[in-house]
Amino acid sequence: MNAFEHLEDVACKDGIDVTDRKLGSERIKGLYCDGYIVLNTNALKTTTEKTCVLAEELGHHYTTTGNILDQQEVTNIKQELHARTWAYNECVGLIGIIKAFETGCKSLYEMADYLDVTEDFLKDALESYRRKYGIYTEIDNYIIFFEPWISVMRKF
Structure with a gap:
C-alpha cells in the first residue's frame, strides 16, 4: 500500500468521501467541506502530489472548524497551519526522518522519494519542525538537526 492509498484508507474508515474532479482553477489543488474531499485533477499530475494534498485536506477534517477561506483572518491562518x-x-x-x-537517504530528493512526498512538501515540513524545535531535537536514541542542513545522528 503506497502513501496515497494509506490516506484514502484513513479517510474511508472515518467516513470521508474522496473524489477527483476538474476544478476551474489550477491554483486550487484540493478542497474539504463537511466530510468530502475533492482533489483537483487539473492541478495534480502525480500520485505523490495527490498524497500531499490529500494529507492536508484530511488535516482540515481533523483540525479545522468553520469556513477558513478568508486567509486575511488570523484565526483562519492559524487553522490552515x-x-x-x-x-x-x-x-x-x-x-x-x-x-x-x-535506509541511507543522503539528499532531500531521496528522503522525499522514500517518504512518498514532494520535495517542496518535505522542505515545508522540515521548516515547520525547525520553527517548532529549533536547531535540533532528540527522539529515542537519535538527534535530528535542522540546521545548517537536515541530518540525523544516532546516540550510542
Whole structure:
C-alpha cells in the first residue's frame, strides 16, 4: 500500500468521501467541506502530489472548524497551519526522518522519494519542525538537526 492509498484508507474508515474532479482553477489543488474531499485533477499530475494534498485536506477534517477561506483572518491562518502540521506529521514526522536516514537517504530528493512526498512538501515540513524545535531535537536514541542542513545522528 503506497502513501496515497494509506490516506484514502484513513479517510474511508472515518467516513470521508474522496473524489477527483476538474476544478476551474489550477491554483486550487484540493478542497474539504463537511466530510468530502475533492482533489483537483487539473492541478495534480502525480500520485505523490495527490498524497500531499490529500494529507492536508484530511488535516482540515481533523483540525479545522468553520469556513477558513478568508486567509486575511488570523484565526483562519492559524487553522490552515494546524491542518498543514497535521499533514506533515502524518506523511513525514520525526520517525519518518529517522527511518529515511536509517535506509541511507543522503539528499532531500531521496528522503522525499522514500517518504512518498514532494520535495517542496518535505522542505515545508522540515521548516515547520525547525520553527517548532529549533536547531535540533532528540527522539529515542537519535538527534535530528535542522540546521545548517537536515541530518540525523544516532546516540550510542
